[in-house]
Amino acid sequence: MSKVRDEYKFDMFLGMSKDKKDAPFIIDYEPPKGEGKLIEFKNVKKVFNSNKNKFVALDDLSFTLYNNENVALLGANGAGKTTTVEMIIGLNTPTDGEILYLYDYDFNFQEEIGIQFQDSSYPIGLNVCNIIDFMIDVYNIDITKDEIISVVTAFGLHEYLKKPAKSLSGGQQQRFNILLALLHKPKIVFLDELSTGLDIHIKNEIRVFVKNYCEKFKINIILVSHDIEEIENITDRIMILQNGKLKVDINKSKVKKYAKSLNDLFNKYI
Numbered sequence: 001m002s003k004v005r006d007e008y009k010f011d012m013f014l015g016m017s018k019d020k021k022d023a024p025f026i027i028d029y030e031p032p033k034g035e036g037k038l039i040e041f042k043n044v045k046k047v048f049n050s051n052k053n054k055f056v057a058l059d060d061l062s063f064t065l066y067n068n069e070n071v072a073l074l075g076a077n078g079a080g081k082t083t084t085v086e087m088i089i090g091l092n093t094p095t096d097g098e099i100l101y102l103y104d105y106d107f108n109f110q111e112e113i114g115i116q117f118q119d120s121s122y123p124i125g126l127n128v129c130n131i132i133d134f135m136i137d138v139y140n141i142d143i144t145k146d147e148i149i150s151v152v153t154a155f156g157l158h159e160y161l162k163k164p165a166k167s168l169s170g171g172q173q174q175r176f177n178i179l180l181a182l183l184h185k186p187k188i189v190f191l192d193e194l195s196t197g198l199d200i201h202i203k204n205e206i207r208v209f210v211k212n213y214c215e216k217f218k219i220n221i222i223l224v225s226h227d228i229e230e231i232e233n234i235t236d237r238i239m240i241l242q243n244g245k246l247k248v249d250i251n252k253s254k255v256k257k258y259a260k261s262l263n264d265l266f267n268k269y270i
């Protein structure tokens with residue numbers, strides 16, 4: 001077998017074909033007109049040291065997030081999506097480069113960030129209602145009782161308000177986690193596989209509700225997803241990471257300039 005063939009096989013084993021690695025960079029993003037910058041990544045590098053081996057998870061990553069855009073942050077397993085998100089929310093620090101937070105906040109940039117946690121480690125003994133009350137207290141959220149009821153109902157959780165949060169099913173916990181990420185109306189919300197795993201009836205309702213809620217309260221969405229319908233419905237900017245590098249950064253409206261369809265673009269890069 002030729003050397004090229006062997007390399008190709010090895011790349012396939014790593015989950016990324018040579019074609020995908022060699023695909024050209026497409027950096028062609030036009031921010032919404034007149035909108036300010038929210039967050040800036042300047043040559044951010046993240047190197048993990050494990051067992052004396054160095055692993056470059058993010059490689060010279062530079063981009064700017066603007067107000068009034070919904071971003072799809074995409075990439076194959078291990079591409080660096082979670083590391084990027086952890087960097088933004090302050091759970092991880094860059095090895096090199098810097099991250100600038102350019103929006104207004106009172107005490108801490110994290111106040112203006114919402115996160116849909118995957119891990120639902122709710123405190124024992126607290127019901128859904130207690131946790132919502134706790135969030136309202138901690139973030140000093142300005143919300144009426146009617147508004148709370150309408151949000152809880154939109155997420156299909158009104159029947160479970162008095163249930164211990166720990167006893168919710170997987171899909172119910174997922175819906176509750178999205179609600180908790182949005183309740184304090186942050187400037188930016190990170191949604192991780194928003195509707196994956198939810199049943200078909202609630203899936204679309206949640207997407208529509210989240211999109212409208214975020215539009216109404218001017219919340220910018222960063223969506224990490226593999227669900228093309230979700231990406232299609234919610235986002236307007238497509239960012240694709242490959243081995244810690246930003247390979248694609250375009251307006252969704254420009255996809256046809258570079259590929260036959262969104263699906264075709266993903267096949268080329270993910």
Ligand SMILES: Nc1ncnc2c1ncn2[C@@H]1O[C@H](COP(=O)(O)OP(=O)(O)OP(=O)(O)O)[C@@H](O)[C@H]1O
Pocket residue numbers: 048049050055056057075076077078079080081082083084
């Ligand atoms: N603490 C760590 N120590 C060593 N390597 C790490 C650490 N955290 C992440 N990595 C490596 O960095 C790379 C990027 O990981 P990351 O979790 O950001 O990928 P991802 O794009 O979120 O993937 P997935 O789709 O699987 O969630 C991976 O190769 C991962 O093994």
Ligand SMILES: [Mg+2]
Pocket residue numbers: 081082083
């Ligand atoms: Mg991840």
